[in-house]
Amino acid sequence: MSAEGGAGAPLVALVAGASSGIGAAVARRLAARGSAVALVGRREAELKEVAESIRAAGGTALPLALDLAEEGAPADAVAMTAAALGPVGLLVCSAGAIRLAAVHETEERHWERQLRVNLTVPFLLAREVLPGMRERGCGWVVNIGSGVGSEVVPGSGGYGVSKHAVHRLTELIHEENRDRGVRAVTVAPGWVSTRLAARPADLGVPEEEVLDAEDIADTVAWLLDRPARMSVGPLIRVEPTASRAAAGDAMTRHLNRSRAEGAGRAAEENR
Numbered sequence: 001m002s003a004e005g006g007a008g009a010p011l012v013a014l015v016a017g018a019s020s021g022i023g024a025a026v027a028r029r030l031a032a033r034g035s036a037v038a039l040v041g042r043r044e045a046e047l048k049e050v051a052e053s054i055r056a057a058g059g060t061a062l063p064l065a066l067d068l069a070e071e072g073a074p075a076d077a078v079a080m081t082a083a084a085l086g087p088v089g090l091l092v093c094s095a096g097a098i099r100l101a102a103v104h105e106t107e108e109r110h111w112e113r114q115l116r117v118n119l120t121v122p123f124l125l126a127r128e129v130l131p132g133m134r135e136r137g138c139g140w141v142v143n144i145g146s147g148v149g150s151e152v153v154p155g156s157g158g159y160g161v162s163k164h165a166v167h168r169l170t171e172l173i174h175e176e177n178r179d180r181g182v183r184a185v186t187v188a189p190g191w192v193s194t195r196l197a198a199r200p201a202d203l204g205v206p207e208e209e210v211l212d213a214e215d216i217a218d219t220v221a222w223l224l225d226r227p228a229r230m231s232v233g234p235l236i237r238v239e240p241t242a243s244r245a246a247a248g249d250a251m252t253r254h255l256n257r258s259r260a261e262g263a264g265r266a267a268e269e270n271r
């Protein structure tokens with residue numbers, strides 16, 4: 001198996017954004033493959049629940065309740081993982097913040113929050129783990145990007161910009177480290193049924209046409225099974241098959257719906 005450390009032991013993993021959705025599914029999958037996994041997120045109860053499900057299946061999990069947007073938190077997460085489980089050999093960044101709005105409607109604090117969580121946090125985590133991976137001659141950095149990081153979707157605002165930039169960050173990490181045995185990949189999903197995305201039923205799309213978090217965990221597991229000589233990506237898009245479940249279009253419809261609801265609420269309040 002390619003996702004192994006030098007001595008053949010599975011790599012220690014750190015999953016940022018592991019309390020729900022894609023990150024939780026990826027964390028469970030990595031643990032099932034034998035990795036000891038640090039689970040990072042802000043919601044302690046949810047993290048503990050994910051950790052319990054991993055332990056119940058015989059795996060090793062370390063829940064770390066941290067706000068990664070806070071100064072020093074990414075470095076703390078890496079240090080706490082290394083102290084408890086060993087050096088991080090597999091970093092997955094799935095933490096995400098989203099606030100859809102056209103550029104002229106975007107508040108500065110929302111812009112900064114999205115850039116911080118979606119771009120700066122992956123940068124800071126990668127900066128912490130890369131020196132060790134380079135030294136050991138193996139490692140993985142998997143960033144969860146987005147289809148709207150590759151497409152110009154009106155209203156994707158700071159979210160789309162941050163995802164576009166994280167795709168480039170991953171490409172840089174890939175080029176700078178490929179000769180040191182470190183592979184970097186962005187897995188960029190389209191619409192996945194999670195708390196972060198619009199509910200399919202709200203936009204008239206059958207639930208089964210939208211991706212499941214397990215589909216993204218499958219993709220990550222598939223990547224990790226490639227032989228060491230093989231690099232895939234560095235950008236892999238995973239989209240629903242049906243065009244009516246395409247993320248860009250859904251995002252625009254979701255935004256228009258939220259605007260209409262907002263306008264309705266404002267009219268109601270003014271009455």
Ligand SMILES: NC(=O)c1ccc[n+]([C@@H]2O[C@H](COP(=O)([O-])OP(=O)(O)OC[C@H]3O[C@@H](n4cnc5c(N)ncnc54)[C@H](OP(=O)(O)O)[C@@H]3O)[C@@H](O)[C@H]2O)c1
Binds near residue numbers: 096
């Ligand atoms: N769902 C989709 O359609 C879709 C499509 C394309 C890309 N993505 C990307 O997939 C990734 C995962 O999202 P998801 O869909 O699985 O939604 P989700 O269930 O809401 O997951 C987001 C995760 O990010 C964590 N997070 C957010 N801010 C954080 C912070 N400041 N510090 C630490 N953790 C933080 C959340 O944990 P806490 O709340 O506990 O902190 C949660 O675990 C995101 O990067 C998202 O942009 C999703």
